[in-house]
Amino acid sequence: MINYVKKIQKLKDKFDGKVVISAHHYQHPEIVKLADFVGDSYKLAVDCSRVNAEYIVFCGVRFMAEGAAILAKENQKILLPKMSAGCPLADFIDGEIMENVLMSIEQNFQISAIPVVYMNSYTDAKNVCGKFGGAVCTSSNAQKILEYYFAKGQSVFFAPDFNLGINTARKMNLKEGDIIKVNKDLTFSKNGKTPKLFIWDGNCRVHKRFIQSDVEQFKAKYPNGKLIVHPECDEAIVNLADISGSTSKIFSEIEKSKNGSVWAVGTEYFFVKRITDQFPQKTIVPLRQSICANMAKINLQNLYETLKSIDENIENLIVVNEKQNARKSLQKMIEIVEG
Ligand code: SF4
Known part of the structure; x- marks a missing residue:
């Protein structure tokens, strides 16, 4: 049997700091043991934005690797060991739908809602977020981000995870009339008030179970x-x-x-x-055995092959072409959270 752990360790030693491995908490334990950084998506975004290594091999799902690519320095490259590791929650919304929702809110309520997108979204959604002055959030800072915009008297459009939105709203004691659920048909149940929080109807099937x-x-x-x-x-x-x-x-x-x-x-x-x-x-x-099939796509073999490709013919490179506004939205989150 091939000892991938030994082979990966050997490559890491050879690269001597040129390559770092970043792993999300949901990764297989054997991957986590080999990682230079381990954390939730907020910690990993911050860690990756501060590191100077030329290559970051991101053991997680695609939106996380894209997040690292958005924040990467000019000379840095982000690799994802399995390109099909997606996220069904992130698939719930894209930039075009976000723009349509913001427009509909404006037409129906005569307000400009600020978009706040969960880290679990793709670059096009983050680009729209940054374009309209919003910030990304993670589950560790969603409340702080919402408080920041509410304190400015602004209403927020939160996407794509309904549960994170509603659970955060409850913690903040928002009243029923302050919250509106938004789905694809873009019809709104109005109650005469100006809602503070519009929440998109997406969900993570791993946590819905x-x-x-x-x-x-x-x-x-x-x-x-x-x-x-x-x-x-x-x-x-x-x-x-x-x-x-x-x-x-x-x-x-x-x-x-x-x-x-x-x-x-x-x-x-x-x-x-x-x-x-x-x-x-x-x-x-x-509470129940609920596995994220996408996170589980990263394994020792594809991690090893991706690392090996660095000195040969690079594989699994994440390319994010348009990222200026997405970068703004991620930096805005870091600015709000880090103060
Ligand atoms: S656990 Fe849910 S939100 Fe996280 S990557 Fe898997 S499907 Fe996406």
Whole structure:
């Protein structure tokens, strides 16, 4: 059997800093072990924007690699080991639809809503976001980004994940009349008020899979166990949880909990498995085994082949042609969050 770990390590040593490997939390544990940076999409975007290596091999899905390419320096190249690793959530909206939604909001409500797009979107959607003065957000900073625009008296169009939008709105105590769900037919149910938040009707199927009976089963087995979930889960699941937050928050909450504590985690299975292995003194179970098939497309073999191609004939290069406005939207997020 080929020992890819050894081969990858050897190549990394040979490249001596010319190449870095960046891995999202949802990657296979063996990939995470080889990575120079590991994190949620916000941390990885910031890490990649600060690194000087000539090549960043991004172990994640395409929108993340595009995010790194948008922020990359002139001489940097971003590689994605499996080009078909997409994201069905990001597919819910594109730049053209976003422009149509913004236009419809203007016609129906006589306001210019500011677009805020979740990191889980492609470059064309981020370009529209930047063009109209908006910012990207991630699950770790969505509230902060919304607060920034609301404080300026602006209404926001949030896309593409409905659950992250509504769960964030609930945390901020937005009233029903302040929120409008927007879908493809672009018809709006008006209530005489000017809505603060328009939310696109997209979702992540990996997080949609968690249902109430999963929680009931966990609570029946572990009555004192705690439930922690990602805000891409349905509102009903988030309401039943003790804590909700990004993968980084989930990791840090479990890390700082007492030995012997019991957790059910409602997010991608490979991440849950990794923290289960990392904290053997705690009982950590997946709320349900929900795997992101796209994240799982990255493996040791395609990572090795991509690394090997760097000194031969480069493969799996991410090319982002038009990125000026997308860059603005990502930089705006970093500016708001980092203060
Ligand atoms: S977990 Fe959901 S949002 Fe994340 S990459 Fe997979 S499909 Fe996309």
